Amino acid sequence: MDAAFTAEQDEIRRTLREILGKRCGPDEVKAAVRTAAGHDRELWQQLARQLGLPGIAVAEEYGGVGCSPADLVLACEETGRALLPSPLLATAALCVPLITALGGDAQRSALLPPLATGGLTAALAVSGPALATALALTGEDPSGQWSGGGRAGGVQARAVTADAAGHGGGWRLYGEAAQVLDGHSAGLLLVAAHTGGFARSRTLLFLVREDAPGLVRSRQAVLDETRPQARIELRDVPAELLGDEGADVLGALAATGRTAAAVLAAEAVGAAGQALDRTVEYVRQREQFGRAIGSFQAVKHRLADLYVRVQAARSAVYYAAWDPDQGGLALAQALETLRVTAGEAIQLHGGIGFTWEHDAHLYFKRAAADELLFGPVHRLRAHAADRAGLFADPATAPVEASAASSATSPPAPTPASTAPRTSPPPPPPAQEKVAV
Numbered sequence: 001m002d003a004a005f006t007a008e009q010d011e012i013r014r015t016l017r018e019i020l021g022k023r024c025g026p027d028e029v030k031a032a033v034r035t036a037a038g039h040d041r042e043l044w045q046q047l048a049r050q051l052g053l054p055g056i057a058v059a060e061e062y063g064g065v066g067c068s069p070a071d072l073v074l075a076c077e078e079t080g081r082a083l084l085p086s087p088l089l090a091t092a093a094l095c096v097p098l099i100t101a102l103g104g105d106a107q108r109s110a111l112l113p114p115l116a117t118g119g120l121t122a123a124l125a126v127s128g129p130a131l132a133t134a135l136a137l138t139g140e141d142p143s144g145q146w147s148g149g150g151r152a153g154g155v156q157a158r159a160v161t162a163d164a165a166g167h168g169g170g171w172r173l174y175g176e177a178a179q180v181l182d183g184h185s186a187g188l189l190l191v192a193a194h195t196g197g198f199a200r201s202r203t204l205l206f207l208v209r210e211d212a213p214g215l216v217r218s219r220q221a222v223l224d225e226t227r228p229q230a231r232i233e234l235r236d237v238p239a240e241l242l243g244d245e246g247a248d249v250l251g252a253l254a255a256t257g258r259t260a261a262a263v264l265a266a267e268a269v270g271a272a273g274q275a276l277d278r279t280v281e282y283v284r285q286r287e288q289f290g291r292a293i294g295s296f297q298a299v300k301h302r303l304a305d306l307y308v309r310v311q312a313a314r315s316a317v318y319y320a321a322w323d324p325d326q327g328g329l330a331l332a333q334a335l336e337t338l339r340v341t342a343g344e345a346i347q348l349h350g351g352i353g354f355t356w357e358h359d360a361h362l363y364f365k366r367a368a369a370d371e372l373l374f375g376p377v378h379r380l381r382a383h384a385a386d387r388a389g390l391f392a393d394p395a396t397a398p399v400e401a402s403a404a405s406s407a408t409s410p411p412a413p414t415p416a417s418t419a420p421r422t423s424p425p426p427p428p429p430a431q432e433k434v435a436v
Contacts, residue, residue: 009074016051016075019043020082026359029226032085037185038219038228039085047086048118051075054092055116058100062112069259073266073321077314080270083362085226087121090182093263094256095122095190101252102205102243111188111207123186125177125232127154131373134192135257137328138379142250147194147203155234157193157204171241173206173234179373183230184219186210191232191239192249203249206239213237224369226362261327262320264374268334268367269314272341275363276306279345286350299348306341313337328387332380339367 005013023043024032032040047053056072058064065071072092079088092115099111099122114120126134130146133139147154155175173193183189189208196202208215216233280303283294293299313334320330342364346353353360371377385391 005074009071012051012071012075013078016047016053016078017081019047019050020078020084024082024084026362029083029085029362033225033228038182038225039087039185044086045118052116054088054096054118054121057092058096058112058116062108062116064112064116069262069324070321073262073317076263077266077270077317080267081274083226083271083274083366085228087123087182087186089227089260089263089267090123090186091115091121093260094124094181095188097256097259098124098190098205098252099242101255102247102249104243107207107240107242115188120188121182121186122188122190123180123183123230125155125180125183125189125191127175127177127192129179131179131181132375132379134253135260135374136250136254136383137257137261137331137374138376138383140254140383147192155191155193157195157206157239159195171206171239173208173237173239175234177232177234178220178229180230180232181373182228183232184217184228189215189232190242191234192253193239202245204245204247205242205249207242208234208237208239212239222369223372224365226366227369227373258324258327261331261374262317262324264370265313265317265320265327265330265334268331268338268370269310269317271363271366272310272313272334272338275338275341275345275360276303276310278359279303279306279348282349293348302344302348306344309337309340328380328384331374332377332384335367335371335375335380336377338363339371342367 023040023046028040032038032043035041048055052065053075055064056067056075057069058066060066076088076093079086096112096115099108099115103111111120111122115122124131127147133141133146155173155177157171157173160170160172173191175193177183177191180189187210189210191206191208192203193206194201194203210217214235214237216235218231218233220229220231222229280294283299283303284292286293294303313330313336316326316330316333320326342360345360346358346364349358349360352358374380
Protein backbone atom coordinates (compact mmCIF):
# COMPACT_ATOMS: atom_id res chain seq x y z
CA MET A 1 0.00 0.00 0.00
CA ASP A 2 1.03 3.63 -0.52
CA ALA A 3 1.30 5.30 2.90
CA ALA A 4 2.02 8.75 1.44
CA PHE A 5 -0.15 11.50 2.89
CA THR A 6 -1.86 14.37 1.13
CA ALA A 7 -0.81 17.97 1.57
CA GLU A 8 -3.89 18.62 3.71
CA GLN A 9 -3.08 15.70 6.00
CA ASP A 10 0.51 16.83 6.40
CA GLU A 11 -0.67 20.33 7.23
CA ILE A 12 -3.09 19.05 9.88
CA ARG A 13 -0.31 17.02 11.50
CA ARG A 14 2.16 19.91 11.38
CA THR A 15 -0.28 22.44 12.82
CA LEU A 16 -1.48 20.08 15.51
CA ARG A 17 2.07 19.18 16.56
CA GLU A 18 2.98 22.88 16.71
CA ILE A 19 0.00 23.79 18.89
CA LEU A 20 0.42 20.84 21.24
CA GLY A 21 4.16 21.43 21.50
CA LYS A 22 3.48 24.88 22.91
CA ARG A 23 0.43 24.14 25.05
CA CYS A 24 0.68 20.50 26.09
CA GLY A 25 4.00 19.74 27.73
CA PRO A 26 4.28 17.28 30.64
CA ASP A 27 3.75 20.03 33.23
CA GLU A 28 0.70 21.38 31.39
CA VAL A 29 -0.72 17.84 31.13
CA LYS A 30 -0.36 17.28 34.87
CA ALA A 31 -2.05 20.61 35.58
CA ALA A 32 -4.91 20.02 33.14
CA VAL A 33 -5.89 16.61 34.48
CA ARG A 34 -6.26 18.02 37.98
CA THR A 35 -8.93 20.51 36.94
CA ALA A 36 -12.64 19.83 37.44
CA ALA A 37 -13.13 19.03 33.74
CA GLY A 38 -10.04 16.83 33.54
CA HIS A 39 -8.72 18.73 30.52
CA ASP A 40 -7.79 22.23 29.37
CA ARG A 41 -11.07 23.73 28.14
CA GLU A 42 -9.31 26.67 26.47
CA LEU A 43 -7.01 24.37 24.51
CA TRP A 44 -9.96 22.18 23.53
CA GLN A 45 -11.79 25.19 22.11
CA GLN A 46 -8.66 26.30 20.25
CA LEU A 47 -8.29 22.90 18.63
CA ALA A 48 -11.97 22.93 17.72
CA ARG A 49 -11.89 26.43 16.18
CA GLN A 50 -8.57 26.29 14.33
CA LEU A 51 -8.52 22.66 13.19
CA GLY A 52 -12.07 21.46 13.65
CA LEU A 53 -10.58 18.51 15.51
CA PRO A 54 -13.81 17.06 17.01
CA GLY A 55 -15.57 17.38 13.65
CA ILE A 56 -12.91 15.88 11.37
CA ALA A 57 -15.02 12.83 10.52
CA VAL A 58 -18.38 14.68 10.58
CA ALA A 59 -20.07 15.47 7.28
CA GLU A 60 -20.02 19.09 6.13
CA GLU A 61 -23.82 19.25 6.11
CA TYR A 62 -23.71 18.90 9.91
CA GLY A 63 -20.98 21.51 10.41
CA GLY A 64 -18.01 19.15 10.31
CA VAL A 65 -14.83 19.16 8.26
CA GLY A 66 -15.98 16.27 6.10
CA CYS A 67 -12.80 14.21 6.24
CA SER A 68 -12.58 10.45 6.55
CA PRO A 69 -11.95 8.47 9.75
CA ALA A 70 -8.40 7.95 8.45
CA ASP A 71 -7.74 11.67 8.98
CA LEU A 72 -8.94 11.34 12.55
CA VAL A 73 -6.51 8.44 13.02
CA LEU A 74 -3.59 10.53 11.79
CA ALA A 75 -4.58 13.45 14.03
CA CYS A 76 -4.82 11.18 17.05
CA GLU A 77 -1.26 10.03 16.54
CA GLU A 78 -0.24 13.60 17.37
CA THR A 79 -2.57 13.85 20.38
CA GLY A 80 -1.08 10.57 21.60
CA ARG A 81 2.44 11.98 21.35
CA ALA A 82 1.46 14.74 23.76
CA LEU A 83 -0.79 12.50 25.91
CA LEU A 84 -3.44 15.16 25.36
CA PRO A 85 -6.19 14.94 27.99
CA SER A 86 -9.34 15.81 26.06
CA PRO A 87 -12.85 14.47 25.28
CA LEU A 88 -11.76 13.74 21.69
CA LEU A 89 -11.84 9.95 21.99
CA ALA A 90 -15.18 9.78 23.78
CA THR A 91 -16.84 12.39 21.56
CA ALA A 92 -15.42 11.97 18.05
CA ALA A 93 -14.39 8.30 18.03
CA LEU A 94 -17.22 6.72 20.06
CA CYS A 95 -20.35 8.88 20.15
CA VAL A 96 -20.35 10.72 16.81
CA PRO A 97 -20.28 7.49 14.71
CA LEU A 98 -23.14 6.02 16.76
CA ILE A 99 -25.31 9.12 16.39
CA THR A 100 -24.54 9.21 12.67
CA ALA A 101 -25.40 5.54 12.19
CA LEU A 102 -28.44 5.19 14.44
CA GLY A 103 -29.92 8.65 14.97
CA GLY A 104 -32.90 10.01 13.12
CA ASP A 105 -32.71 13.07 10.90
CA ALA A 106 -33.86 15.38 13.68
CA GLN A 107 -31.41 13.90 16.17
CA ARG A 108 -28.47 14.18 13.78
CA SER A 109 -29.35 17.75 12.91
CA ALA A 110 -29.67 18.73 16.57
CA LEU A 111 -26.61 16.92 17.97
CA LEU A 112 -23.90 16.66 15.33
CA PRO A 113 -23.30 20.41 14.73
CA PRO A 114 -22.52 21.26 18.38
CA LEU A 115 -20.44 18.08 18.69
CA ALA A 116 -18.47 19.01 15.57
CA THR A 117 -17.68 22.51 16.82
CA GLY A 118 -16.66 21.39 20.30
CA GLY A 119 -19.49 23.22 22.03
CA LEU A 120 -20.94 19.89 23.20
CA THR A 121 -19.06 16.81 24.38
CA ALA A 122 -20.45 13.30 24.68
CA ALA A 123 -19.59 10.05 26.44
CA LEU A 124 -20.58 6.42 25.89
CA ALA A 125 -21.80 4.65 29.02
CA VAL A 126 -21.93 0.85 29.15
CA SER A 127 -22.53 -1.21 32.24
CA GLY A 128 -19.64 -2.68 34.18
CA PRO A 129 -16.14 -3.11 32.80
CA ALA A 130 -17.58 -4.15 29.42
CA LEU A 131 -16.42 -1.41 27.06
CA ALA A 132 -14.15 -3.73 25.07
CA THR A 133 -16.92 -6.34 24.84
CA ALA A 134 -19.56 -3.79 23.84
CA LEU A 135 -17.33 -2.53 21.02
CA ALA A 136 -16.62 -6.15 19.95
CA LEU A 137 -12.88 -5.69 20.40
CA THR A 138 -12.20 -8.80 22.47
CA GLY A 139 -15.15 -11.00 21.54
CA GLU A 140 -18.60 -11.22 20.02
CA ASP A 141 -21.74 -11.13 22.17
CA PRO A 142 -24.72 -11.41 19.80
CA SER A 143 -27.21 -11.53 22.69
CA GLY A 144 -25.87 -8.38 24.34
CA GLN A 145 -25.53 -9.98 27.76
CA TRP A 146 -22.99 -7.33 28.74
CA SER A 147 -25.83 -4.79 28.97
CA GLY A 148 -27.65 -6.71 31.71
CA GLY A 149 -29.47 -9.49 29.91
CA GLY A 150 -32.68 -8.88 31.85
CA ARG A 151 -31.07 -9.76 35.16
CA ALA A 152 -30.02 -7.62 38.08
CA GLY A 153 -27.18 -5.26 37.33
CA GLY A 154 -26.37 -3.18 34.30
CA VAL A 155 -28.72 -0.49 33.04
CA GLN A 156 -32.37 -1.34 32.48
CA ALA A 157 -34.80 0.65 30.35
CA ARG A 158 -38.58 0.65 30.52
CA ALA A 159 -41.14 2.39 28.39
CA VAL A 160 -43.59 4.65 30.20
CA THR A 161 -47.08 5.22 28.86
CA ALA A 162 -48.23 8.81 28.69
CA ASP A 163 -51.26 9.89 30.64
CA ALA A 164 -54.50 11.18 29.17
CA ALA A 165 -53.04 14.66 28.79
CA GLY A 166 -50.02 13.32 26.89
CA HIS A 167 -47.52 13.86 29.70
CA GLY A 168 -45.08 11.44 31.28
CA GLY A 169 -44.38 9.22 28.28
CA GLY A 170 -41.04 8.12 26.95
CA TRP A 171 -38.35 5.97 28.50
CA ARG A 172 -36.86 5.66 31.97
CA LEU A 173 -33.42 4.28 32.84
CA TYR A 174 -32.30 2.65 36.05
CA GLY A 175 -28.88 1.24 36.95
CA GLU A 176 -25.26 2.27 36.89
CA ALA A 177 -22.25 2.26 34.59
CA ALA A 178 -18.65 2.41 35.73
CA GLN A 179 -15.55 3.38 33.78
CA VAL A 180 -17.29 5.94 31.57
CA LEU A 181 -14.60 7.90 29.72
CA ASP A 182 -15.09 11.65 30.39
CA GLY A 183 -18.50 10.85 31.83
CA HIS A 184 -18.18 13.41 34.62
CA SER A 185 -17.90 16.40 32.26
CA ALA A 186 -19.80 15.35 29.10
CA GLY A 187 -22.87 17.36 28.26
CA LEU A 188 -24.50 14.35 26.60
CA LEU A 189 -24.48 10.68 27.57
CA LEU A 190 -25.13 7.78 25.22
CA VAL A 191 -26.30 5.03 27.55
CA ALA A 192 -26.50 1.41 26.44
CA ALA A 193 -29.43 -0.20 28.26
CA HIS A 194 -31.21 -3.54 28.21
CA THR A 195 -34.95 -3.67 27.67
CA GLY A 196 -37.68 -6.12 26.80
CA GLY A 197 -37.05 -8.61 29.59
CA PHE A 198 -36.58 -12.17 28.41
CA ALA A 199 -39.38 -12.19 25.86
CA ARG A 200 -38.01 -9.36 23.67
CA SER A 201 -34.52 -9.04 25.04
CA ARG A 202 -32.50 -6.40 23.21
CA THR A 203 -29.99 -3.61 23.75
CA LEU A 204 -30.80 -0.02 22.83
CA LEU A 205 -28.99 3.30 23.05
CA PHE A 206 -30.48 6.30 24.83
CA LEU A 207 -29.64 9.99 25.02
CA VAL A 208 -29.37 11.49 28.49
CA ARG A 209 -28.63 15.16 29.09
CA GLU A 210 -26.27 16.27 31.82
CA ASP A 211 -29.07 18.02 33.73
CA ALA A 212 -31.52 15.09 33.64
CA PRO A 213 -33.26 14.49 36.98
CA GLY A 214 -32.03 11.41 38.81
CA LEU A 215 -28.61 11.41 37.11
CA VAL A 216 -25.63 11.16 39.50
CA ARG A 217 -22.07 11.40 38.19
CA SER A 218 -18.89 11.01 40.20
CA ARG A 219 -15.32 11.15 38.95
CA GLN A 220 -13.22 8.10 39.77
CA ALA A 221 -9.62 7.86 40.93
CA VAL A 222 -7.80 6.08 38.09
CA LEU A 223 -4.27 5.03 37.24
CA ASP A 224 -4.01 7.16 34.10
CA GLU A 225 -5.28 10.65 34.86
CA THR A 226 -5.05 11.63 31.20
CA ARG A 227 -8.09 9.38 30.61
CA PRO A 228 -10.54 10.53 33.29
CA GLN A 229 -13.39 8.16 34.09
CA ALA A 230 -16.64 8.49 35.98
CA ARG A 231 -19.30 6.35 37.57
CA ILE A 232 -22.79 7.04 36.25
CA GLU A 233 -25.84 6.28 38.39
CA LEU A 234 -29.28 6.46 36.84
CA ARG A 235 -32.25 6.60 39.17
CA ASP A 236 -35.42 6.56 37.07
CA VAL A 237 -33.83 9.01 34.63
CA PRO A 238 -35.87 10.23 31.63
CA ALA A 239 -34.13 9.40 28.36
CA GLU A 240 -34.62 9.73 24.62
CA LEU A 241 -34.28 6.68 22.42
CA LEU A 242 -31.55 7.04 19.78
CA GLY A 243 -33.11 6.07 16.48
CA ASP A 244 -35.88 3.48 16.67
CA GLU A 245 -36.44 0.21 18.51
CA GLY A 246 -35.53 -1.89 15.48
CA ALA A 247 -32.06 -0.40 15.10
CA ASP A 248 -29.08 -2.75 14.91
CA VAL A 249 -27.35 -1.36 18.00
CA LEU A 250 -24.88 -4.22 18.41
CA GLY A 251 -23.82 -3.96 14.78
CA ALA A 252 -23.33 -0.20 15.09
CA LEU A 253 -21.27 -0.67 18.23
CA ALA A 254 -19.07 -3.24 16.51
CA ALA A 255 -18.52 -0.94 13.52
CA THR A 256 -17.68 1.91 15.86
CA GLY A 257 -15.27 -0.35 17.72
CA ARG A 258 -13.30 -1.09 14.56
CA THR A 259 -12.72 2.60 13.87
CA ALA A 260 -12.09 3.36 17.55
CA ALA A 261 -9.47 0.59 17.65
CA ALA A 262 -7.53 2.31 14.87
CA VAL A 263 -7.79 5.64 16.72
CA LEU A 264 -6.60 4.09 19.97
CA ALA A 265 -3.76 2.34 18.16
CA ALA A 266 -2.67 5.65 16.64
CA GLU A 267 -2.63 7.27 20.07
CA ALA A 268 -0.56 4.41 21.45
CA VAL A 269 1.94 4.59 18.59
CA GLY A 270 2.26 8.34 19.02
CA ALA A 271 2.90 7.93 22.74
CA ALA A 272 5.43 5.14 22.13
CA GLY A 273 7.27 7.22 19.55
CA GLN A 274 7.49 10.19 21.89
CA ALA A 275 8.65 8.02 24.80
CA LEU A 276 11.38 6.62 22.56
CA ASP A 277 12.44 10.08 21.38
CA ARG A 278 12.68 11.36 24.95
CA THR A 279 14.74 8.32 25.94
CA VAL A 280 17.14 8.76 23.03
CA GLU A 281 17.60 12.41 23.98
CA TYR A 282 18.31 11.44 27.59
CA VAL A 283 20.91 8.76 26.84
CA ARG A 284 22.76 11.20 24.61
CA GLN A 285 23.18 13.61 27.53
CA ARG A 286 23.56 11.30 30.53
CA GLU A 287 27.18 10.34 31.11
CA GLN A 288 28.62 7.37 32.94
CA PHE A 289 32.29 6.35 33.18
CA GLY A 290 33.21 9.49 31.28
CA ARG A 291 31.02 8.89 28.22
CA ALA A 292 27.36 9.18 27.22
CA ILE A 293 25.44 6.04 28.10
CA GLY A 294 23.94 6.07 24.62
CA SER A 295 27.36 5.19 23.22
CA PHE A 296 27.37 1.78 24.91
CA GLN A 297 26.55 -1.06 22.54
CA ALA A 298 24.03 -2.69 24.86
CA VAL A 299 22.03 0.54 25.05
CA LYS A 300 22.18 0.96 21.28
CA HIS A 301 20.80 -2.55 20.77
CA ARG A 302 17.87 -1.94 23.13
CA LEU A 303 17.01 1.35 21.45
CA ALA A 304 17.26 -0.24 18.02
CA ASP A 305 14.81 -2.97 19.05
CA LEU A 306 12.39 -0.33 20.31
CA TYR A 307 12.69 1.63 17.06
CA VAL A 308 11.81 -1.45 15.02
CA ARG A 309 8.81 -2.13 17.27
CA VAL A 310 7.50 1.43 16.94
CA GLN A 311 7.91 1.50 13.15
CA ALA A 312 6.18 -1.86 12.76
CA ALA A 313 3.27 -0.74 14.94
CA ARG A 314 3.02 2.53 13.01
CA SER A 315 2.79 0.61 9.74
CA ALA A 316 -0.01 -1.52 11.21
CA VAL A 317 -1.86 1.63 12.31
CA TYR A 318 -1.65 3.23 8.86
CA TYR A 319 -2.98 0.03 7.32
CA ALA A 320 -5.84 -0.02 9.83
CA ALA A 321 -6.63 3.61 8.96
CA TRP A 322 -7.17 2.42 5.40
CA ASP A 323 -8.91 -0.84 6.37
CA PRO A 324 -10.71 -0.50 9.76
CA ASP A 325 -11.34 -4.25 9.85
CA GLN A 326 -7.68 -4.61 10.87
CA GLY A 327 -8.10 -2.22 13.79
CA GLY A 328 -8.07 -4.97 16.41
CA LEU A 329 -4.71 -6.36 15.34
CA ALA A 330 -3.24 -2.87 15.02
CA LEU A 331 -4.47 -2.04 18.51
CA ALA A 332 -2.93 -5.20 19.95
CA GLN A 333 0.44 -4.46 18.38
CA ALA A 334 0.35 -0.78 19.36
CA LEU A 335 -0.60 -1.45 22.99
CA GLU A 336 2.16 -4.03 23.33
CA THR A 337 4.65 -1.63 21.74
CA LEU A 338 3.69 1.19 24.09
CA ARG A 339 3.95 -1.07 27.14
CA VAL A 340 7.41 -2.35 26.17
CA THR A 341 8.67 1.08 25.14
CA ALA A 342 7.44 2.77 28.29
CA GLY A 343 9.00 0.06 30.45
CA GLU A 344 12.34 0.36 28.65
CA ALA A 345 12.18 4.14 28.96
CA ILE A 346 11.93 3.83 32.74
CA GLN A 347 14.83 1.37 32.78
CA LEU A 348 17.09 3.50 30.58
CA HIS A 349 16.39 6.63 32.60
CA GLY A 350 18.08 4.87 35.51
CA GLY A 351 17.37 5.77 39.12
CA ILE A 352 15.48 8.95 38.27
CA GLY A 353 13.20 7.02 35.94
CA PHE A 354 11.94 4.88 38.81
CA THR A 355 10.55 7.89 40.70
CA TRP A 356 6.76 7.94 40.41
CA GLU A 357 6.72 11.66 39.56
CA HIS A 358 9.01 11.33 36.52
CA ASP A 359 7.50 12.07 33.10
CA ALA A 360 8.29 8.56 31.87
CA HIS A 361 5.55 7.22 34.13
CA LEU A 362 2.93 9.18 32.21
CA TYR A 363 3.52 6.87 29.26
CA PHE A 364 3.68 3.78 31.45
CA LYS A 365 0.34 4.66 33.07
CA ARG A 366 -1.25 5.24 29.66
CA ALA A 367 -0.01 1.83 28.48
CA ALA A 368 -1.31 0.00 31.54
CA ALA A 369 -4.69 1.79 31.62
CA ASP A 370 -5.42 1.36 27.91
CA GLU A 371 -4.69 -2.34 28.07
CA LEU A 372 -7.05 -2.69 31.03
CA LEU A 373 -9.80 -0.75 29.25
CA PHE A 374 -9.51 -2.10 25.72
CA GLY A 375 -7.49 -5.30 26.01
CA PRO A 376 -5.74 -7.36 27.09
CA VAL A 377 -3.49 -7.85 24.08
CA HIS A 378 -3.83 -11.63 23.91
CA ARG A 379 -7.63 -11.38 23.78
CA LEU A 380 -7.48 -8.79 21.00
CA ARG A 381 -5.33 -11.15 18.98
CA ALA A 382 -7.44 -14.19 19.80
CA HIS A 383 -10.60 -12.42 18.64
CA ALA A 384 -8.93 -11.35 15.40
CA ALA A 385 -7.83 -14.95 14.83
CA ASP A 386 -11.37 -16.22 15.45
CA ARG A 387 -12.81 -13.74 12.96
CA ALA A 388 -10.26 -14.85 10.37
CA GLY A 389 -10.99 -18.52 11.06
CA LEU A 390 -7.36 -19.37 11.73
CA PHE A 391 -8.17 -21.98 14.36
CA ALA A 392 -11.38 -23.43 12.97
CA ASP A 393 -12.00 -27.05 13.88
CA PRO A 394 -11.59 -29.31 10.81
CA ALA A 395 -14.24 -31.61 12.27
CA THR A 396 -16.86 -28.95 11.51
CA ALA A 397 -16.30 -29.29 7.75
CA PRO A 398 -19.47 -29.85 5.68
CA VAL A 399 -20.76 -33.40 5.46
CA GLU A 400 -20.81 -33.26 1.67
CA ALA A 401 -17.08 -32.62 1.54
CA SER A 402 -16.48 -35.58 3.82
CA ALA A 403 -18.64 -37.85 1.67
CA ALA A 404 -16.89 -36.76 -1.51
CA SER A 405 -13.49 -37.38 -0.05
CA SER A 406 -14.53 -40.84 1.14
CA ALA A 407 -15.91 -41.73 -2.29
CA THR A 408 -12.60 -41.02 -4.00
CA SER A 409 -10.44 -42.65 -1.37
CA PRO A 410 -9.29 -46.30 -1.64
CA PRO A 411 -11.32 -48.91 0.25
CA ALA A 412 -10.41 -49.47 3.82
CA PRO A 413 -8.54 -52.67 4.63
CA THR A 414 -10.56 -55.59 5.94
CA PRO A 415 -10.53 -56.29 9.64
CA ALA A 416 -8.72 -59.54 9.05
CA SER A 417 -5.82 -57.85 7.37
CA THR A 418 -5.56 -55.23 10.06
CA ALA A 419 -5.90 -57.51 13.08
CA PRO A 420 -2.70 -57.60 15.10
CA ARG A 421 -0.97 -60.91 15.64
CA THR A 422 -1.24 -62.16 19.16
CA SER A 423 1.66 -64.69 18.90
CA PRO A 424 4.41 -65.58 16.43
CA PRO A 425 3.70 -68.43 13.96
CA PRO A 426 4.63 -71.95 15.21
CA PRO A 427 8.06 -73.29 14.12
CA PRO A 428 8.19 -76.02 11.46
CA PRO A 429 8.22 -79.66 12.76
CA ALA A 430 11.58 -81.29 13.37
CA GLN A 431 12.66 -83.81 10.71
CA GLU A 432 13.61 -87.40 11.62
CA LYS A 433 17.08 -88.64 10.98
CA VAL A 434 17.03 -91.90 8.92
CA ALA A 435 20.03 -94.30 8.86
CA VAL A 436 21.30 -95.27 5.44
